Amino acid sequence: MTTAAEPILQVQNLVKHFPLTQGILFQKQIGAVKAVDGVNFELTQGETLGLVGESGCGKSTVAKLLMNLERATAGQVRYKGEDISKVSGKALRSVRRNIQMVFQDPYTSLNPRMTVADIIGEPYAIHPEAAPKGSAKHRVQELLELVGLNPEHINRYPHQFSGGQRQRIGIARGLALNPEIIICDEPVSALDVSVQAQVINLMEKLQGEFGLSYVFIAHDLSIVRHISDRVAVMYLGKIVEIGTETEIYDHPTHPYTQALLSAVPVPDPAARQHRERIILTGDVPSPANPPSGCRFRTRCWKAQEICAQEEPLLQIRTGLQGHAVHASACHFAEEKDIVHSH
Amino acid sequence: MPEHDRQREQLPTSSDEQPHFGSIETPSIFLADAEGTTVEKSGAYAAPDGSGPQDKPRGAWAEAWRELSRSPRFYISGVILLLLLTMAFFPGWFTDQDPRFCPIADSNMEASSAHWFGTNQQGCDIYSRTIYGARASIIVGIATTAIIVLLGGVVGAISGYFGGWIDSVLARVTDVFFGIPLLLAALVFMSAFEERSVWTVVAALGAFGWMQIARIMRGSVITVKSADYVVAAKALGAGTRRILLRHVLPNAIAPVIVVATISLGTFIATEATLSFLGIGLPASEISWGADISSATTVIRDQPSQLFYPSLFLSVTVLSFILLGDAVRDALDPKLR
Numbered sequence: 001m002t003t004a005a006e007p008i009l010q011v012q013n014l015v016k017h018f019p020l021t022q023g024i025l026f027q028k029q030i031g032a033v034k035a036v037d038g039v040n041f042e043l044t045q046g047e048t049l050g051l052v053g054e055s056g057c058g059k060s061t062v063a064k065l066l067m068n069l070e071r072a073t074a075g076q077v078r079y080k081g082e083d084i085s086k087v088s089g090k091a092l093r094s095v096r097r098n099i100q101m102v103f104q105d106p107y108t109s110l111n112p113r114m115t116v117a118d119i120i121g122e123p124y125a126i127h128p129e130a131a132p133k134g135s136a137k138h139r140v141q142e143l144l145e146l147v148g149l150n151p152e153h154i155n156r157y158p159h160q161f162s163g164g165q166r167q168r169i170g171i172a173r174g175l176a177l178n179p180e181i182i183i184c185d186e187p188v189s190a191l192d193v194s195v196q197a198q199v200i201n202l203m204e205k206l207q208g209e210f211g212l213s214y215v216f217i218a219h220d221l222s223i224v225r226h227i228s229d230r231v232a233v234m235y236l237g238k239i240v241e242i243g244t245e246t247e248i249y250d251h252p253t254h255p256y257t258q259a260l261l262s263a264v265p266v267p268d269p270a271a272r273q274h275r276e277r278i279i280l281t282g283d284v285p286s287p288a289n290p291p292s293g294c295r296f297r298t299r300c301w302k303a304q305e306i307c308a309q310e311e312p313l314l315q316i317r318t319g320l321q322g323h324a325v326h327a328s329a330c331h332f333a334e335e336k337d338i339v340h341s342h
Numbered sequence: 343m344p345e346h347d348r349q350r351e352q353l354p355t356s357s358d359e360q361p362h363f364g365s366i367e368t369p370s371i372f373l374a375d376a377e378g379t380t381v382e383k384s385g386a387y388a389a390p391d392g393s394g395p396q397d398k399p400r401g402a403w404a405e406a407w408r409e410l411s412r413s414p415r416f417y418i419s420g421v422i423l424l425l426l427l428t429m430a431f432f433p434g435w436f437t438d439q440d441p442r443f444c445p446i447a448d449s450n451m452e453a454s455s456a457h458w459f460g461t462n463q464q465g466c467d468i469y470s471r472t473i474y475g476a477r478a479s480i481i482v483g484i485a486t487t488a489i490i491v492l493l494g495g496v497v498g499a500i501s502g503y504f505g506g507w508i509d510s511v512l513a514r515v516t517d518v519f520f521g522i523p524l525l526l527a528a529l530v531f532m533s534a535f536e537e538r539s540v541w542t543v544v545a546a547l548g549a550f551g552w553m554q555i556a557r558i559m560r561g562s563v564i565t566v567k568s569a570d571y572v573v574a575a576k577a578l579g580a581g582t583r584r585i586l587l588r589h590v591l592p593n594a595i596a597p598v599i600v601v602a603t604i605s606l607g608t609f610i611a612t613e614a615t616l617s618f619l620g621i622g623l624p625a626s627e628i629s630w631g632a633d634i635s636s637a638t639t640v641i642r643d644q645p646s647q648l649f650y651p652s653l654f655l656s657v658t659v660l661s662f663i664l665l666g667d668a669v670r671d672a673l674d675p676k677l678r
Contacts, residue, residue: 069573103574173574
């Protein structure tokens, strides 16, 4: 699905620092939580970019920054070449028509006091230009049908639906304005495993139908592999490795990626015996005070002097071959086939 | 798998999400392929079959009304309040006696066919005084509650939603008002007026009674404003007005309604207290509080003089609390 076309979304050096303040009346800044600290990636039309990483690595903050729900401290988010990270007012409204979001928890992302008609119809109430007058109800029913729900249920309340159905409602709301990009912030992690697959497949179907681009945030590596064309691995506010799905999963070069992949459950008990598990020691360092140089060095088995002094850039490393040739932020990037190592 | 297809998405309560694909049951590393997992074919939802008679499209208010019409609390309190309201506005329908006609010769009479509840020390008919006293109490209760919900609601909502320095300022102002006891403040306020009426009492109680509502609204708004559906509305580009009115307030109002109905009762009681202390309504106005006050002098000889206005006061307060309870339940779709 990946094409060499012009990227629809370019993220350049995106930074978000949350100030840490002290004092009640006269607040002074005593530091900052570096939630996102220089993230770069591109998204092309019709592509799915998976964003993985453990809790607290800044994945959701990236989503909020892309949605302009938080203001970036620095850096740019370019939608079709235009920086959208600083727009406001009318321009922001038009950006919102093109970039929408699907939330993690379908139990909290739908207003319990609004009917499905109101929830999915709200985009049209906010953007009256998106639907000709009087057609909003009809559009809502079309959307319900599109996501596999009964269009007759438009006067029901969210609590009358199951988790999977609610997430479908959330997806229908995201689709209402015909956006080109949908940011999915862990859209299935609150659902049962069986329902996860249904929702994922619905999202793939919709992508094919409308040429949507997804930024798919998750911590479930299996799901990310299933849906993504390319995958970016985040650690402590930075992308440590980015590449196509095959490059990341079958030919990981960054030690953190390798450690993550080694934690994926293997179904075959015989194979499980033979595979090497990389167990990381220690906790994730505080994003308010990240380690110098490489942020992963405190937990990395390869760490050496240079890792503390020089920050490894996210770039294609020399000395690698085949699928291992992709951007990796490690001084000692080296392919290690984790998934098939048996 | 066509049967599965048909089973899915029928009624929300049905077991539409049974795990019906084998490949994922053994945890494979990667999601099972599309064939095994699901079902995104056209007509994935069931035909409109499961829609019984209760599946008619209905608006939110119609839904709330339907819920109310099934609540015994609503009927009991509704009937009593309707009666009290009629009493307040058309007291002549209930009695043809003049509550201000007090022949001293009839002082402290026991109940009789001429005076159902007896007469008080001045010889006034207690039944008609109790009927006429409803007006002052009900006006004070409803009008004061309206004021505090409006004032406290606005202060609390602004304070909670915007936060920051606005919140700090409003919270301190609320604290200052909280420091003044309601009864004391109302006493001071009332004594500043030569001409007192029901509306003076309403103003006094409204000006010093809104803080609790403000605090509850503030807390409630803070909880709601970080909810995902508010973030979703922001992501859609909704303005502050829309977010506040459509998303935050409807979800934050429930505790306010409950507290407001309880305060309604206490305001009626406070009005009675003020009248009891002689600083509430002027003697020319008939109110339960003033009557309770004057009845205390004969409480040992004729406790019924105290009993009737007190009974009406208690029943009124209780009815408002019951009604508030029923309305809150009906307005909350989650409790249905």
